[in-house]
Amino acid sequence: MDELGDIIQEFLVESHENLDQLDRDLVALEQDPGSREMLSSIFRTIHTIKGTSGFLAFHRLETLTHAGESLLSRLRDGAQQMNPASADALLAMVDTVRTLLGSIEETGGEGDVDVESVIAQVQECIEDPSAPKAKPAAAKAKKAAAPEEAAAEVQVETETEAEPVAEAAPEPVAEAAPEPEPVKTVKSAGPSPAAPPAAEETGQNSRRSIAESSIRVDVDLLDTLMRLVGELVLTRNQIVRGVSEVSDPALVRTTQRLNLITSELQESVMKTRMQPIDHIWSKLPRVVRDLSGSLGKQVKLAMEGKETELDRSLLEAVKDPLTHLVRNAVDHGIETVEERVAKGKPGQGTLTLRAYHEGGHVIVEIKDDGAGIDVERVAQTALDRGVVTRDQLARMESREIIALVFQPGFSTAKKVTNVSGRGVGMDVVKTNIEQIGGAVDVDSTLGKGTTWRLTIPLTLAIIQALTVECGAERYAIPQVGVDELVFVDGQSGQAIEHVSGAPVYRLRGKLLPLVRLDETLGLPVRNSDRDVYIAVLQADGRRFGLVVDRVLNTEEIVVKPLTGRMKDVGVYAGATIVGDGKVALILDIPSLARRSHLAAEAAERAQLDHADTRPRGGSIERLLIAGIGERRVAIPLDMVTRLEEFPVERIERVGSREVVQYRDHILPVIRLASLLGCYDVSEGETVPAVVYTERGRSVALVVEQIVDIVEDHIESRSDLDDDGLTGSAVIQQRVTELLDVRRAILAADPRFYAEMSEITNSMVGA
């Protein structure tokens, strides 16, 4: 009895694998209806299931697959052509087979799964092309006399089966079973053992080499192996550290060898758990086919890098987010045929899946050539849902605005469809990917298409991490979120600056909001901002800097989950054991990012309050001081979206105006010197510029040099205004002119505000 249980188990595993293959083949067959090779492969798979189910007395399954087989044999023999109707029927049959298998797996029996309707559907396809009426009659008769018929079919089958098996054994891994193979069992116990052996034997021989070179291993065993290797890696790290302090050449050599072997072992064990991403991709052609069909769209699915391998547990975790993104791309990304044609695109949309390795990670891209994400609509929706404030929005770049779709409860779907747009969306995708230490981002061009990019670690248990020190403790930061490291050197005069209390750092001209790790963790805060490190991190589509005392090194760490009590704190993604055997906490970058976001918001609010309560003139203003010759001009920091350096030769002329190409846009440029009517003396190869962006429209204000950012209590202000200025004030003991921002912007782009109100109007109208 137990042996029978094992056989059923084998049968289930193998059939599931075969069914996945079948889904893929059927969809491929639709594209290439004449492929006999494909048809033979499909036929064989169904035939195998039928044979085994007959032996195991799963009669519904047998009848069902028999019906499918009849249709397939006609297709294979060229008696009729593959068409959408027969593809639907066959796919429906595969689904029902799957349901039956599921029922067998759960209850041990076939349950009361309805097979009749599907059989009818399949037979309709057989009857359809004015086929001889004898066939359906025979099919009906078969229900009663299934075993003999099945046996007969086996015999008919043999000639065709013999040759293709050799080159295209569809289930190499499945064949590795240590258990007696179902196929073999059929052969020995089947009702008509005489005919098949010869053919089966041939197949068996050609498969033997595969069977002998691989075995089936329990996943639990692999998990245990992985865990043990993880421990070994940690122990290795500790020994390497310990040995570096003694000077025994022999011991050092042995340690180096241990180091090497451990790394190789780790790699090999990791490989045993690797599976090609095709495992989860294989279901997608079917998803895309069904979905695009129901939406009346035409979508071609292209896949690149199917063989890219990932840890199996990660594959599992990536499956749902990936499917969601693919469904989303078909549903919202790619337009209907009419819309596409109207836009001058080919009627058939293309969805490209691409997987490749990059820097210790696997990147999976889901790229469509559809409508793209409408930044304005995202912005409006984000405002409506209260995800951001108008003020924040004004400061955001379009890329950051698009990233808002990852915020919880965000969905821009015009209407709720049964596919997506129920508010469970991208935020879930993001959470799922982040849970496995990965990241997701999106890039989109309106009208051209959207690319979603998943960055996934190679394995779950062992990750690359940056270890840093803050206070007395060490912390690990997953490398996936680290963009770069900056050392704030006290000597060179670099410093952390403050914008109404919130720390910022000028990183290549752009203001980077900072989070102090000591402050965030409630540790004693160090009083000096000099000689600290800033880890530039990326999460939630925004960059921020994490201020730490010291950066130690990068090492491979084994992630240990935290228990409930520590998980609630929210700042930690787990714990690990570092080189010297001590425990270090792994920081959760997204939650730190949220904190930085909150901090930035609080700063903005505080600033707004100031603006509201204090009369103008006596208020504290954050100002960017720019130098023009000997003159100093103050620009309110509110209008500084970014600081850039443009190479002089990149500034081009359009009519009487100057422009520069900037992030795929043409950016109007105004030189502050000419605005203020003084002589432009900038000579260098690049010029610093203040970029102001509002609602996707930008202007650049070229200055001679950026002098400083100050926070000033402006009291002495004169109305001695010149053209383009609102007055002057004493800032840092020097008379500084205050720029008339609106004028400056209009000088660069006369339609700047006009367009803005048009956009606002049209959005209100929509």
Place this chain on the structure above:
Amino acid sequence: MPSRQYATFEVADQLFGVDVAQVQEVLRFHEYTRVPLAPTSVGGLFNLRGQVIAAVDLRVQLGLPPRDLNVPAMNVIVSVDDEWVSLLVDRIGEVIELDDDAFEPPPDTLAGAYRNLIVGTFKLQDRLMLALDARRAADTTVPVPAQHSA
């Protein structure tokens, strides 16, 4: 007469005991990794043969000021819901076998934090032993009520 074995230890001069079946091991340890922002009852984390173990400061759980973790402390490692947790204690006592009829429910006068963690009392020859509920003692998610009587 049914009896049970208790592993005993002292916290703030009071003798406590937990069912010996729940105790995995007892060890002295001194290097804890602090967990900023965690409840104060979480003394820290440490590495026990590759496992990350959370150490719960029983003093805090009992409503007392937290222990100085720079001084080595004794860890009583108990298994709670298939997870190992360390209880930080002052001193380790013996394993004693007690008859179940020596057991009495906690006195009504027992107040505050103690009351939450104690399942009963045992009268020993010269002192009282309070039987701890290991699961509740290890649970740092419950806020500790202020203690009124010593």
